[in-house]
Amino acid sequence: MTGEVVVTGIGAVTCHGGGTDTLWRAMTAARIRRPDEPADPLAVMDLPRINLVPDPDLRAARATRFAVAAAREALADAGLTGLSEAAVVLGSCMGEPGPNERERGGDRWTAPFRLASATATRLGLAGVAHDVGNACSAGGYALGMAYDMVRAGEADVVLAGGSDAYSRVALGCFNRLGAVDPDRCRPFETDRSGTVFAEGAGILVVESAAHAAARGATAPLTLAGSGWSCDAGHVTAPHADGEQIVRAMREAVGPAGGATAIGCVIPHGTGTRLGDEVESQALHRVFGERTPDVPLYSLKALLGHAGGASAALGAVAGALILRDGHVPRNVPLREQDPGCDVWLPQRAPVPLPRDRRRVLVNAYGFGGSNSSLVLEGAAA
Amino acid sequence: MSGTNGTGGTMWAVTGVGGVAPEPGAGDGDWFDHRVRLGPRGYKYLPAAAQYLLAAARAALADGGRTDAVPADRRGAALALNGGFAGLFDSMDRRIALEGGAAGLSPATAPFFAVSLLGSRLTSELSLKAFALTLASPKVAALEAVEAGGRALAAGRCDTLLVGAAEHRLPESPSGDGFPAGDGFPAGEGEQGAVALTLEPRSAAEARGARVRGTVAARSLFVPPGRELPAGLVSGAVRRLLSDLDTTVEVHHVLDGSPFAATVAAAVDRAAGATGRVTPAGAGCLAAAQALAGSLTGPPGTRLLTTVTREGHAALALVRTGPDPYRGPGTSHTSQKRGTH
Numbered sequence: 001m002t003g004e005v006v007v008t009g010i011g012a013v014t015c016h017g018g019g020t021d022t023l024w025r026a027m028t029a030a031r032i033r034r035p036d037e038p039a040d041p042l043a044v045m046d047l048p049r050i051n052l053v054p055d056p057d058l059r060a061a062r063a064t065r066f067a068v069a070a071a072r073e074a075l076a077d078a079g080l081t082g083l084s085e086a087a088v089v090l091g092s093c094m095g096e097p098g099p100n101e102r103e104r105g106g107d108r109w110t111a112p113f114r115l116a117s118a119t120a121t122r123l124g125l126a127g128v129a130h131d132v133g134n135a136c137s138a139g140g141y142a143l144g145m146a147y148d149m150v151r152a153g154e155a156d157v158v159l160a161g162g163s164d165a166y167s168r169v170a171l172g173c174f175n176r177l178g179a180v181d182p183d184r185c186r187p188f189e190t191d192r193s194g195t196v197f198a199e200g201a202g203i204l205v206v207e208s209a210a211h212a213a214a215r216g217a218t219a220p221l222t223l224a225g226s227g228w229s230c231d232a233g234h235v236t237a238p239h240a241d242g243e244q245i246v247r248a249m250r251e252a253v254g255p256a257g258g259a260t261a262i263g264c265v266i267p268h269g270t271g272t273r274l275g276d277e278v279e280s281q282a283l284h285r286v287f288g289e290r291t292p293d294v295p296l297y298s299l300k301a302l303l304g305h306a307g308g309a310s311a312a313l314g315a316v317a318g319a320l321i322l323r324d325g326h327v328p329r330n331v332p333l334r335e336q337d338p339g340c341d342v343w344l345p346q347r348a349p350v351p352l353p354r355d356r357r358r359v360l361v362n363a364y365g366f367g368g369s370n371s372s373l374v375l376e377g378a379a380a
Numbered sequence: 381m382s383g384t385n386g387t388g389g390t391m392w393a394v395t396g397v398g399g400v401a402p403e404p405g406a407g408d409g410d411w412f413d414h415r416v417r418l419g420p421r422g423y424k425y426l427p428a429a430a431q432y433l434l435a436a437a438r439a440a441l442a443d444g445g446r447t448d449a450v451p452a453d454r455r456g457a458a459l460a461l462n463g464g465f466a467g468l469f470d471s472m473d474r475r476i477a478l479e480g481g482a483a484g485l486s487p488a489t490a491p492f493f494a495v496s497l498l499g500s501r502l503t504s505e506l507s508l509k510a511f512a513l514t515l516a517s518p519k520v521a522a523l524e525a526v527e528a529g530g531r532a533l534a535a536g537r538c539d540t541l542l543v544g545a546a547e548h549r550l551p552e553s554p555s556g557d558g559f560p561a562g563d564g565f566p567a568g569e570g571e572q573g574a575v576a577l578t579l580e581p582r583s584a585a586e587a588r589g590a591r592v593r594g595t596v597a598a599r600s601l602f603v604p605p606g607r608e609l610p611a612g613l614v615s616g617a618v619r620r621l622l623s624d625l626d627t628t629v630e631v632h633h634v635l636d637g638s639p640f641a642a643t644v645a646a647a648v649d650r651a652a653g654a655t656g657r658v659t660p661a662g663a664g665c666l667a668a669a670q671a672l673a674g675s676l677t678g679p680p681g682t683r684l685l686t687t688v689t690r691e692g693h694a695a696l697a698l699v700r701t702g703p704d705p706y707r708g709p710g711t712s713h714t715s716q717k718r719g720t721h
Contacts, residue, residue: 044481085610088602093494095516100469102477109470109550111462111664113495113516117691121604126613129602129693130524133461133516135494141513145528148535169472172482173490228511228537232452232503235491244509247453366491367500369512 005150006212006220007375009078009205010316011070013163014303015051015198018069020077023313024320026302027328028349035184035196035304042102043168045175047182050166051198051304059105062165063096064118066201066309071119071159078205079217086157087127088120089145090203091138093307093365095131097167104168115163127155136270138162138308139202140363140371143315144226146206147373156211161312163201170307171197177236179272185304187269188276188340189333195270198304202312204319221319222376224358225258227251231368238275238364242282245362245370249286252372253360259286262374263356264327265296266314267342268364270305279362280340295350296342297321301331311363311371318359322377325352352377391595391700392530392541393582396445397673398436401573401666411572423501425488429464430498432574433546437502440542444591445578447540452507456538458529459499459514460521460545462664463570468492470551498546510538519636519661520687521545522575522669523695526598529579539580545669546574547662570663575673594676594701597621601694605640614644614694618651618684621698626682631656632675634668638690648686648696661687668695675699 012019015033016026035049040058053066067090075081095113099106113131120129134141139162146160174180174197185196204223212220227248231239238245253259267279284291299310299317306313321327326349333344357377364370402411414423417435426434441447447455468489476482491497496514503512511532515524522545529541550570577596585592599617603609622629631654635641641661649656661667668687675683680702688694 042477044476046483097469100466101473109463109466111516111518113462113521114518114691116517117602117693120602121692124604124607126601126603126607126610128600129517130515130528130600131517131521133495133514134512135496135514138496138514141511145513145531148531148537152531152534154531167493168476169469170493172472172476173485173493175482176485176487176490228513228532229453230457230503230509230512232507232509232512235497235500365496366494367497367503367512369496369514 003151003153004209005147005223006207006209007204007223007319008207008212008217008220009074009080010319011073011077011203012313012316013053013066013070014200014313015053017054019073020316020320027317030329030331032331038166040168043171045172047175047180048171049180049196050171051196052166053199058166059098061096062098062199063092063163064115066165067115067119067163067203068122070201070203071123074159074203074205080205084124085127086125086159087149087155088116088125089130089132089142089158089160090116090119091132091134091142091162091308093135093138093164094167094170097169101168134369135365135367136307136310137363137365137369137371140311140373143204143312143373144228144371147223147226150206150208156208158206159203160206161203162309164307164309165199181271185271185300187271187298187300188336188344190335190337192271192273195272195305198306200303200306200309200313202309202316204315221322224376225252225254225374227372229370233368236366238278239368240278242278244368245279245364246282246285248370248372249360252374261356261358262294262360263352264321264359265294266299266318266359266361267296268362269298270300277339280342283342292343294343295327295345297327298330298344311361314361314363315373315375318361318375321359322357322375326350327352390530390534391597392533392579393585393595394577394579394593394676395585395590396440396443396578397593397676398439398443399573399575399670399673400432400435426501427465427468427492429461429546429548430501433498433544434502436574436576437542437544440576440578446590447506447508447542447578449588450539452509454510454539455508456510456529456532456541457499457503457508457512458525458541458543459512460525460665461495461498461547462516462518462521463550464498464547465492465495467548467551508542517693518691519665519668519689520600520693520695521665523598523687523697524600526596526697527600530597541579542576543579544574544576545665547571547664547666550663571666573666575669594699596697596699598695598697603692605690605692609643609647614647615651617696618648621696622652628682629654630681630683632671632683632685633658634661634671634687636661636689640690640692641688644688644694645686652684672697676701
């Protein structure tokens with residue numbers, strides 16, 4: 001397993017709309033977005049708050065719709081329109097939950113994890129199709145699988161990422177767990193009190209470098225590393241020592257020196273009290289005395305928590321940062337938690353130094369399912 | 381332009397096989413008592429599929445599997461389910477929508493809206509810290525778990541791997557109004573039980589004197605429904621699994637009754653030079669997992685297991701039990717390829 005793995009195309013659907021241009025405009029505007037309330041009369045819960053994709057049809061196969069749209073954009077971005085063979089690996093927390101929830105359009109129980117096959121079918125792609133169900137780190141695991149497949153020589157082109165859509169069951173369970181912030185998704189703020197779910201999809205074209213070069217793809221990004229780990233502990237809470245999330249990050253950044261080349265971190269940072277603190281402390285262990293100089297881009301403050309799509313959207317955002325060469329300022333914090341001693345640029349974009357054109361993306365899920373990945377920009 | 385260009389794969393040693401399933405005719409509620417199977421306390425609020433998986437994993441360890449032969453950071457898990465949590469989800473949806481709202485949900489079961497928690501207790505009890513990967517593609521997820529987990533082993537993400545698949549019966553009435561269960565299975569039915577396997581490199585198993593049940597490798601394919609099977613796709617996959625020394629191959633197809641499944645099975649038969657026996661797929665991924673476990677615990681031989689679905693998924697697993705034709709001084713454990721040696 002030695003082949004270089006590149007990213008030649010990206011696509012996104014978020015609560016700000018479709019397309020990576022839309023996402024980048026939202027990132028650079030850094031405006032606060034209030035959560036939506038789904039038009040679902042059966043969502044009987046205290047805080048039916050979620051950042052919805054602007055698509056009013058809650059009875060549609062939304063997660064599939066988002067994945068297909070993001071995949072089409074990614075293929076076009078890669079210059080791979082007309083492709084008939086590729087692997088598709090998609091992560092999701094809930095799959096396509098709507099048809100199995102009351103009054104949402106289904107007429108029989110269907111296996112919810114059909115996003116990969118549905119996307120491959122809509123795009124006419126033969127090859128392999130895998131659905132990964134690793135909760136809120138699913139997109140990171142899917143990208144890690146794509147990384148392994150290309151390095152093993154099993155695939156030249158993999159459409160990989162994640163997609164999640166509104167689920168009454170998931171939102172109800174998060175309400176019951178007291179994990180929904182009544183205001184909005186506010187990672188790293190002092191008085192944060194949970195997260196806010198979001199819909200969305202992020203898809204990347206992951207390709208062997210040799211294949212990309214042979215077809216003339218220029219200045220691709222490199223998927224430089226992938227790390228997985230499992231806390232093997234509590235069902236919902238991260239292990240307080242952060243040992244396994246540190247290990248995943250270290251595996252992704254690579255051996256000695258790997259961390260020094262990281263110019264930006266897109267943290268998991270969901271707004272839960274313990275999660276943000278543990279990740280902040282883990283970043284100190286990975287980056288040591290450099291930590292205050294490593295800018296974090298807190299994507300969930302802008303998008304909310306897109307579940308199994310969040311890591312993939314993080315990777316898309318990382319790719320946009322690498323293409324632009326700047327880390328955008330974050331959505332403004334009212335007051336940063338002193339227990340989360342990390343740098344969240346507030347006032348202005350931060351340029352990526354030429355020797356630090358690497359972005360680390362973290363994603364963690366229930367059950368202590370951790371993933372990290374590193375994207376590297378082409379030489380400036 | 382090629383999307384997949386597999387170059388073969390390592391055959392992994394299986395040192396433990398375990399499973400739980402109801403006896404024919406057993407009632408839904410009485411075939412599995414978690415207090416007897418797992419312990420008197422601490423398992424009541426685990427979803428049934430997670431209970432089954434834990435019991436199957438313990439059986440695999442009792443059969444000789446040793447996940448603890450390596451440090452916790454080197455123990456991985458690749459797990460599979462389709463409808464394993466469907467009944468739980470339906471009951472939670474009913475409570476939220478019709479019976480007073482989300483406040484009435486049990487806080488003990490609320491976290492299990494995430495299907496990856498199928499393995500949460502398992503990874504905790506066995507300290508499987510390398511990773512816990514959850515595959516969920518319809519019906520092929522168990523063989524995908526062998527494939528993806530094996531790939532992770534080969535990539536160095538772990539040194540031992542627990543592969544598991546679990547399912548539980550489908551909800552009685554997901555919509556609350558006579559809503560039928562899907563995929564041709566009556567409401568309230570579906571699969572129940574779990575299978576677990578412990579995998580590791582054969583050299584590692586032999587170095588510690590473990591009994592090897594057999595070796596296994598898996599590959600998967602996808603063809604969009606309605607599209608003609610690409611020439612060479614199935615035969616290529618079979619060729620990458622089988623070798624010239626696999627002169628006699630027993631083929632077993634687990635099929636969902638779709639025309640696509642029949643087409644792929646026929647292509648597998650042609651490529652393998654055999655006529656496979658066919659058994660029906662279940663509502664989820666358990667039938668293929670059980671067939672795989674059966675192949676590993678059967679008499680010596682080479683077996684090719686196929687499962688194919690109407691959604692366009694196909695997965696193949698090669699199992700060798702008994703003497704490995706490639707075992708000998710200086711030989712590798714990598715399956716050599718038909719037509720290339």
